[in-house]
Amino acid sequence: MSTPKAVILDGDGIRRSLRRIAHEIIERQPDLEHLTILGIVTRGVPLAQRLAQLLHELEGIAPPVIPLDVRGYRDDLPRSQAPPPALPADRVKDRPVLLVDDVLFNGRTARAAVDAVVAAGRPLLIQLAVLVDRGHRELPIRPDYVGKNVPTSRQEWVEVHLSEIDGEDSVRILERDGA
Amino acid sequence: MSDSLVAPTAAPARHLVSPSDLDLPLVESLLALASDMERQGQSPAQAPLRGRIMASVFYEPSTRTRFSFEAAMLRLGGQVISVESAATGSSAAKGESLEDAVRIIGGYADLIVLRHPEIGAAERAARVSPVPLVNAGDGAGHHPTQALLDLYTIKKECGRLDHLRIVMSGDLKFGRTARSLALLLARYPGNQLTLVSPDELRLGEDVRHQLHRTGVSIRDERDLSAAAAGADVLYQTRIQRERFASVTEYDQVRSVSRVDAALMRRLPEHAIVMHPLPRLDEIDESVDSDPRAAYFRQARNGLFVRMAVLYWLAMGT
Numbered sequence: 109m110s111t112p113k114a115v116i117l118d119g120d121g122i123r124r125s126l127r128r129i130a131h132e133i134i135e136r137q138p139d140l141e142h143l144t145i146l147g148i149v150t151r152g153v154p155l156a157q158r159l160a161q162l163l164h165e166l167e168g169i170a171p172p173v174i175p176l177d178v179r180g181y182r183d184d185l186p187r188s189q190a191p192p193p194a195l196p197a198d199r200v201k202d203r204p205v206l207l208v209d210d211v212l213f214n215g216r217t218a219r220a221a222v223d224a225v226v227a228a229g230r231p232l233l234i235q236l237a238v239l240v241d242r243g244h245r246e247l248p249i250r251p252d253y254v255g256k257n258v259p260t261s262r263q264e265w266v267e268v269h270l271s272e273i274d275g276e277d278s279v280r281i282l283e284r285d286g287a
Numbered sequence: 288m289s290d291s292l293v294a295p296t297a298a299p300a301r302h303l304v305s306p307s308d309l310d311l312p313l314v315e316s317l318l319a320l321a322s323d324m325e326r327q328g329q330s331p332a333q334a335p336l337r338g339r340i341m342a343s344v345f346y347e348p349s350t351r352t353r354f355s356f357e358a359a360m361l362r363l364g365g366q367v368i369s370v371e372s373a374a375t376g377s378s379a380a381k382g383e384s385l386e387d388a389v390r391i392i393g394g395y396a397d398l399i400v401l402r403h404p405e406i407g408a409a410e411r412a413a414r415v416s417p418v419p420l421v422n423a424g425d426g427a428g429h430h431p432t433q434a435l436l437d438l439y440t441i442k443k444e445c446g447r448l449d450h451l452r453i454v455m456s457g458d459l460k461f462g463r464t465a466r467s468l469a470l471l472l473a474r475y476p477g478n479q480l481t482l483v484s485p486d487e488l489r490l491g492e493d494v495r496h497q498l499h500r501t502g503v504s505i506r507d508e509r510d511l512s513a514a515a516a517g518a519d520v521l522y523q524t525r526i527q528r529e530r531f532a533s534v535t536e537y538d539q540v541r542s543v544s545r546v547d548a549a550l551m552r553r554l555p556e557h558a559i560v561m562h563p564l565p566r567l568d569e570i571d572e573s574v575d576s577d578p579r580a581a582y583f584r585q586a587r588n589g590l591f592v593r594m595a596v597l598y599w600l601a602m603g604t
Contacts, residue, residue, distance in 0.1 A: 144319075149602045150602070153602060157312060157313065157316070160312035160315075160316070161310060161312045163312075164311060164312050170311050170312040170315040171312075171315075172315050172316045172318075172319030172320070173312065173313075173316040174316065174319065174320055174323070175598070175599060175602035177335065177602060180333075195323070196323045196326045196327045198326065199319075199323050272301060273301075
């Protein structure tokens, strides 16, 4: 199992990170009007929803948030276990797409998400926003928006709790026992 | 990879009980998802909810709502277990509480769809449900998926959800669909609501108070024909005979709030007529063939909207 080591973001920290990301999206996203936000299942969905809420408060635009289940596109899980996502071509075709996830680690989920989007249609561009980047990439993947960079060892574990799912907001580093 | 996806934590589920669970970004997301569902055809080949089970628990009769929820789940590749008349055909007949029933059913199913005759029943059930729960109508309380499918229909037919002139007619006091829809329309700028109902069935002060706070314009009007002349959307609802002291009063109200050929001549060419159905005779059958009659298209939209809601809730939000 694992032992808790440190809380690296509390509720206020998560709120501030998302607010900053929302401002960066407004600055750097060329076509907010047509943006589709894809929340990567599970915890990317509430994070994407919070970003959409902030964009609505700040700019009066509420981009649609669609849950994206990428398990069918992962390279380390049996493909038969999960169906590919239900994403119609014109949801992404010629539109800017923003992928949202909680933790960016080796980059395999992000790659699967890019594959899922490209399989559906040809987007104008794809960007990636994550709450935590913990390093250790195994693929050439780079996030466009990061809530917090957290240098970790491979033995450590980052656990994100969100109130919509877990009843509280926090990001913790855990140490795997026996490591 | 989401670390948390590998190490899942036991979590309270999200529910859809009332319009207050729907902020504007979520409404926009569900409408977009519903439109995706519609464009993919009725059966997304990928069956995204394969392996999941929805329990439909109806303590009150309903054909349309139950069928459209069950069809939505099946079209997403999921499966359905159901009690057709839970009040008599389940352990409720033995005196089991709603809360206990929901706890038990939540152990067997991944989603619960609940229809119950008491206001607040869905809220009580959601508090104890271990899995996402959708309110499919609780008495004169709320019916959020109906309000969503109404919004979806307006957006699809009129091209927008803001700066619309909406006339609501009929039973605005007990009709939960009109109440929920009015609250959701008030989230969008520039909408004008015109309310046409007999004094006995006026929109409740609770909803009026909430609407006033949003700044939406509300006007009461006696004459449906006059109101219809300036409408983009005419939302007609059913008036139930038992709301009136006498048949004479009932007949009097019905005769002045009927949508018929004469009324359709007053309604602008671009406008639409909606109705949550079932209808009695508050819309004359001769209106059905008019292209502005949107109520059967509206009922069909319920399928796509419920697919979107089930997909959203099943994806663990």
